[in-house]
Structure formats: structure tokens, C-alpha cells
Amino acid sequence: METRRAYPFPEIEARWQRHWLENKTFRAADPGESGSERPKFYVLDMFPYPSGAGLHVGHPEGYTATDIVARYKRMRGFNVLHPMGWDAFGLPTERYAIQTGIHPREATRRNIETFRRQIRALGFSYDWDREFSTTDPDYVRWTQWIFLQLYRQGLAYVADAPVWFCPALGTGLANEEVINTPDGPRSERGDHPVERRTLRQWMLRITAYADRLLRDLELVDWPENIKEMQRNWIGRSEGAEVDFRTALGDAVTVFTTRPDTLFGATYMVLAPEHPLVPALTTPDQRGAVEAYVAAAARKTDIERTDLAREKTGVFTGAHAINPVFSDGDPRARIPIWVADYVLATYGTGAIMAVPAHDERDWEFAEKFGLEIVEVVVAPGASPSPGRPAQCFPGEGIAAHSGPITGLPTAEAKERICDWLEQRGAGRRRVNYKLRDWLFSRQLYWGEPFPILWRGGEHVPVGESELPILPPDLDDFKPTPDGRPPLARATDWVQVDPRTTRETNVMPNWAGSCWYYLRYIDPKNERAFVDPAKERYWMGDGGVDLYVGGAEHAVLHLLYARFWHKVLFDIGLVSSPEPFRRLINQGIILGEDGQKMSKSRGNVINPDVVVDEFGADSFRLYEMFMGPLEQSKPWSTQGIKGVHAFLARVWRLFVREDDETGRREPSPSITDAGPCDDDLRLLHRTIRKVTDDLDGMRFNTAISALMVWVNETMKAGAGGRPIPRAVALDFVRLLAPFAPHLAEELWALLGQSPSIALQPWPAAEEKYLKEENVEIVVQINGKVRDRLSVPAGTPPEEIDAAARALPKISAALEGSRLIKAVAVPGRLVNFVIAPK
């Protein structure tokens, strides 16, 4: 499909992209350099994973938004840091390498080249001198260095941990790399079955920061739903641990968030993996318990947590003593069960079951005929005479509960905790859902751990020996025995007769945990970042604006916050949080309104779009589609519309000689002074575009630019010229959105480059005031007439003027006036009733 070019964008765009690159127009000034006396603004994109598929139309959406903000802030006098780089370690490249035989390093180099070319073709104002890849040896060095700081802080440790292992891929996978299917859990890549294996793993103690990661969400300006997702993920719950004595002499400790229901505990449940299960089980129950525990071990987590499943469990034969009852009270002795609805990995791996006030316990008790005792009544209700008819998990008033009977739930919790603590039978306790971070992968294409093994002990590599780079392998497939690929490099692994290297590598998240800091000082060989530069760019709360997809709401953003806090604690960074403000861009759907995918055949390729319509049209359209945060479908017709708009701007400003190709400013642009209408329109546009940019409402800002063009063309058709000063201000407003066209028009109007460094125009109040305003006149809320009055006319006068209108006076005459409301500058409403 051949579309005629509406204006010469290919030539213009290529030329200005070259100009910006050659002149380093967007170089950010570091402290001490000229320009750094301006206020700083750090605007960051989530850097891409350069896959073999090339850039997707989703990438440039966020990148365009940040680029518009970066360009706008520069024009507003800020020293802007706007960098780009590559998050290039990881499984996709490694799988590609295995399939094609191309070394991951080479595949990465090619992919980065493609991404860089595609991103540059969109004219983003990045400071390319700061570009790096997480795979660069120099960057790996500092990633490993930061790992060593965590290691020294006792935040990295080795443990045997259950992981998803994929026999086909030969590697362990992160939870997020595994998807649940009807055929059981499978690998996201390749769709192979995966299984649970316990492997020796590196873990990071993120749980030590759980509380601060939760609390400090209050310090950041993020979308509320993202904060909520992090809060849920961290999952803080306050409650108590309670010790129940058993016949063994050992107490079994349970965790509960409802210690006020302790008097209603009618049985206890241990997770199948609970260490006391074998010792507690009585001889006559041993067979059943062992069979149950073995069956549970074979199940995956997903099978075990499937809600549709009926609850299962077996009685151990043992009993526990509830500490809240006095000796000899028959209610004190409760049976101990084993059931897989209790998780070994949360709390103490054991619970007290209160079926009357917990849905899960209720279901279990009903199924196995266990006792149910009501100990909380809904406010205003009275206790059930016998067994309660249904579960009541809410808060209420304690009943049948000894010393706390009659107390509301909150108070009952406090009192019972005091009581438990005084007697040494329990204690207040906070638990988190957040688990420590499984930090090793059995891959080749990642950062090796800077760790040696000597006599079964791990020792850190000296900092001067960094970086530890992956050895050059020809075969980076996993080893047949399930050890990581690096284990093949025997020369590399065996450092000396008694020392070997760690062969796991770090997950892909490691590099993205601190890249925003390296942009500040990307070439520093003595430190991961210079402290003075760090203070300058991160000093007041970190990155000023961070834009990326909501799919990183929890993992990347939580991991990066964790590393940042560790660095903050050891005095290496100056803000407690890395990203002060966060925005998630929406997803761009295919033209059919479905998610873009190769299999649906609805993928839009940015290269093709840029070829046909140009980068400015592409940028403008992505922003014009709708609010940044919203998901919206791509429309080829839609991009034609904004393309036509840019062509209209071109024709409005430029006259081209068809024969010679010579271009000059349109003759309608004159040095005549602007008239009042010109100035009112211009300043209204400046005000609207400025306000919308401050609020990141790009779609309505663009619509204001369109309104200016429409009005100006209408005036031009009536013979009115465009004053040069007005034209120049319009081009400034256009510059952040369509920077190539704006530069070209700027130069054509005789200005010297670059418009990117020009000051932003200011809206002057005196041109924003309307002389006359239209007042809507309503009767019973319906518009019946209008009138025009001078701005600032007081309500009484508006009221009087409205009554004088023939239509209105006629209506008022025939009826009874109940009320009149006059809003200055807006409307009058007469409320009437029939006589």
C-alpha cells in the first residue's frame, strides 16, 4: 500500500537525529559542569530487554511520554538526566543461543544494535554517552560488588530450597517463569512440564526489610494500586504465637491473627512437613499419617492450593493443651491433625483451628465432624443457643471466653496477649507473607557469583578481582546431571586444588536493581557511583519520574527498593527510596482490541509505522490515543489523522517550490504585530498545553495544538496573516511532541538550533480573560436561552438580565417562581411550578 508522503519527514527526521547526536544536544550536566546550577530532573524509562523480536509498539509509548516530559523540563530550565540502556542477561537470549548456536554475547550484541537503531529512529532525547548494558564487564563488576556488600551485611546466604526445576530446559526457574495449566505447572518458555526439586540455592534476606519496604511506601508518589499490590505481597499481619503443651513435653507453637478466639480452638492442625509430626503421631495412626505426608510431598504447591479442592487431613492420635483453660478443664484438650491446607512456610507451620470463626477451619471441621464452639458474636446479635449455624469470621464481641468475655475484638486481642505474655504461654508477633528472595539460577547467561568454595565453606572473591566473567563456553547447555552450565568449565571452576568457584549465576533482576544509579556515573572505575554525583541526581527523593509497565509492579520494583535500602543503610546512597514518582503506561492492544501477539497476527511493527508516517507521527499518535495509564487499541486510521495534522502544520508554515524544491517560510507569516484575537488564542493554547504537560495529559495537550491550527487556518482563509512571534511560540509548544518537525520549522523561520534548548513560552493572564461570557439560562434545569454579559457581572444583574429575555419572562409569567440560582460566569436556573 503506497501512501503519498504528506510532508518530507524522512529527510527532516534523519537530519535532526544526526544533528542531536553529533552535537550532544541532550548531554546532562554533572555537578561542577556548566548547566548543573539549574535544578535537576531525573526522568527514567524502564530499560528494555533487547529480544530478538525487536522493538514492540508498546515500548515507545512510555518512552515517548518520558521524552516529552524530558524535553519540556529542559525548556522549563531544568538540567535533565534522561538515559537509556539494556537489560540483557537472561533466559530468552540463552535459549536462542542454544537453538541457533550463536553465542549469547553475540546475540545480545546484535539485539542491542537493533533496539538502539529502532529507538534512535524515534528521536528520543537520551544522553547516549551514558548508555550501557547490564552485560558489560564493567557493569557486571559493580553488580557483583554490590552483591558482596549484601553478603557482608549477612543478607546473602545459602540454603536448600525447593525450586521449580524444568528437566527439558535443564534449569531451575523462578516462580514468575512458571505458569499453571490444566496439565499442571509448565515453563513459560517452551511449555515444558516442571517439577519441584530441592536444590542448594543462594537466598537474599529481603524479609529483614519487610517492615521498611511496607512503611516507606508512604514516602513515594506511586499509583495507589501498585502500592496496594506491594502491600499485599509483603502481607504483614499482626497476631500472636501461642504455645500448646503436648504429651511429648515439647510445646507446639501456633501463629494466629485472632488470639481473641483462643477459647474457640477445638483442634489443631500441623502442616505435613512440620518437624514434630513424626514424634507426635501415635502408633495406631502412624500408617495413615505417613501415607498422607508422603502423598502431600508429591503434590505441587499449585495442586495443594487449588481452592476447588476438598480439604483433606488425618488425625495424629495426639492431643494438645490449650493454655487459656485451667488444669482439668475438659475444653483444654484438643486433637492434633495433619492437613495440607496449613502451609509449612508461613508462621510456625501449625495453627489452632477455630471453626466457628474461620471459613477454612469451618469447612474442615464440617467434613471431619469436629467440634465447633462459638466465641465471638456479631455486634447486636445474641450467642447461638447450641452449635452455630454458620461461620462468622468478622469482628464482634467475645463470648464464652473467660476473662475477655464481653470485650470487642480489638480489645479482646490486647487483653489475651497481655495474659499470654504474663504467663509465658505466648507472645505478640508480626508475620509477613513475603519470603526470602531465591537469588540463583542454573544458567549460563548471567552474572556469576563472586564466591569461592573452600572446604565446604563459601568465601567472597576479593573486590580487586572483579568482575568475574562467565568463562567462554562452546556448549552452554545445562549439564545432563542438572548442574549449572558453568560447571562444564572445569578450568574456570577449579581455581586451585582446594578451591572451586560457585557455578550458579544471578537472576536477571540483579542488573535492573541498580541501573538507575549507574546512569549517574556510567564510566566510573573506582566506584559504582560517585557520591557527589549521586547526591546531586538522587538527593531529594530519587528519580523524579519513572515510567514503565505495571507487570513490574511487584518484582522489579520491590527488589530494586530492597537493594536501594541496603545501599542507603551502608551510606552509599542518599535517599531511602529510589523512585519518587512512578507512572504505569497502559498496554497497546491490536487493532482488533485484543492483546498483540504473533499468533493473532495483529502485531504492529514500529519500523513499518515510522517508515510510512515518520517518527513524529508515531510519537504524536501514541500520545493522542488516550490517557497514558490506560490500555487502548491501535488504529491505522488514527495515525493517519495525526499525520495529516503534522502535514497541515507543515503547509501552514512552509512554501515549497514544486520545481526547485526550494523551501521558504509561508508568505502568510509576517512581521506584523499580533492582534488581540491572535494573542488570546495563543495564550489560551500556551496555558492549556502547559497545564496538560504538568499533569501528563498528553492527549488533551495535543488536541489544544490541533485547535490552534484549526483556528489559525480559519483566520487565514479570511485573509489574516500569522505574526512571526506567534508562529515561533506555537513551534515551541509543538517541540516536545514532534521534535523533528519543530526543529525544522524553527530553523526555517530563521532561528538557530536547537529549539530543544529554548525557553518555554509563558501564558500571560491579561490575554486569558474573556471580555464577554455566555450565560446559560435554564428553567427547571433545562437550557431555554442564553445571554452574553461582560465578564464579572454580579449574580443579581445576571438574574435581572435573564428575566428580561422574552422566552423567560413568558415562562415566568404563567407560573410560580420557587427559586432562582445565579452562578456568575456560568448560568441562571429558575425553578418554577404551575400556578
Add this chain to the structure above:
RNA sequence: GCCCGAGUGGCGGAAUGGCAGACGCGCUCGACUCAAAAUCGAGUGCCCAAAAGGCAUGUGGGUUCGAGUCCCUCCUCGGGCACCA
């Protein structure tokens, strides 16, 4: 099941509690053209032949002189979490 977010023309969307539908797409008509494309101009929520008028922001209620906007009910869609005691 629980927690968020969203429902507005044929479509994307716009509207400090004050004229619903800015801007754009599409469509209709006209100008230019041998013709088409491009461009320019006019129109375009629905009902009614038109005007007058009426009806319209997922549903049903409420607050208000006045509700797309605030409150409650329900429905639908999208996202997240999911036996975390």
C-alpha cells in the same frame, strides 16, 4: 472468594457538581479533478419529514436548584491476590 480500576456516539476519547460528546477517526454532502487520491469547506448522539420538542453517560435508587462527576444497590469488563491462619 477477596482487593483494586473502568463502563460516555459507529470507533479512540473530552468534560473545577453548571450548555454531555472538546480533539481525532469514520461517514454524508459540496469544491478542485477527465477521474481517483490528496487537499479545502459544510454537516454528523438518538427519536421526529423539519422545526418545536423529547430522550440520552452500564442498571436501579438517593443527595442537590442542577449529577457523567458525590452516596448506596446490582450487572459487565479489565488487572492483581488467592487455604498466608
